[in-house]
Amino acid sequence: MKKKAISQERLEWDLEPDEEGLVKTASIADSNERERHIKDLVARGSILSMLNLAHFYEYRRAKNGGPDLVSAEAWYQKAVESGSAVATFNAGYFYLxxxxxxxxxxxxxxxxxxxxxxxxxxLADLYVHGLGVEKDYDRAKELYKRAAKNGNLWAKAALGAMTASLASSVWVRCKGYVMVALAGIQIRFQKWREPLSERLKK
Structure with a gap:
């Protein structure tokens, strides 16, 4: 029987000191009150609240002082340095x-x-497009395989697309198209079943 991929997000949520408080963050309309609430959670050891605070500063409204990218970057970095795997995605996107x-x-x-x-x-996408690195399709393919093995459905689709586009034979090209089609079916099913699934993040 195939081993089910472990959800990093679920693992990190389970480490949160106050899940209810973390959920409440999104419902606080007043900007100053939300900032105080997030900082209180951070002080109590909430790593995911570091990401919320970084996001808060990155997208702070003009009437509240506007974006503070220096503070945003600092909090993204602190979340990564805390050992969070999830934070690497958010922080990496900040730099993108x-x-x-x-x-x-x-x-x-x-x-x-x-x-x-x-x-x-x-990371695989960066190698495909040569952003911050030299283009390296072999490295990208290796990374997509790793992500697909961990359950990511977009990685499966990308792997199929690469297989088709780099194919040296009709058979391999057809195999790539089948991989893309199967991944597409899985993606649609997952969106219906669990739209916020970690398997759909990219």
Whole structure:
């Protein structure tokens, strides 16, 4: 029987000191009150609240002082340094949005070492497009395989697409198309069954 992929997100949620408090964060409308609430959770040892605080500073509304990218980056880094695998995905994306591809590669590589499939998918994408690294399809394919093995469905689709596009024979090309089709079916089913699943993150 195939071993079920372990959800890194579930593992990290289970370590949170106050899950109810973490969920409550999204429902607090007042910006100042939300900031105080998140900081209180951080002080109590909530690693995922570090990510919430980073996101808060990155997207803070103009009427509340506007974005504070220095603080956002600092909190993304603290979350990564805390040992969180999930944080590597969020922090890596922060650098992608800044078009700092070398830093994104560095952070996604940490996520790869921690076995977080969504970060591995993004790292593979960098190798496909040559962003922050030299283009390397073999390395990208290896990374997509690793992420797919960890249950990521987009990695399965990307692996199939690469197999088809780099195929040296009609048979291998057809195999790639079948892989893409099967991954597409799995993606649609997963979106219906569990739209926020870690398996759909990329």
């Amino acid at each position: 949005r800044r078009k700092n591809y070398e830093k994104a590669r560095e952070i996604f590589s940490v996520g790869m070492d921690r076995g977080y499939a969504p970060a591995i998918v993004r």
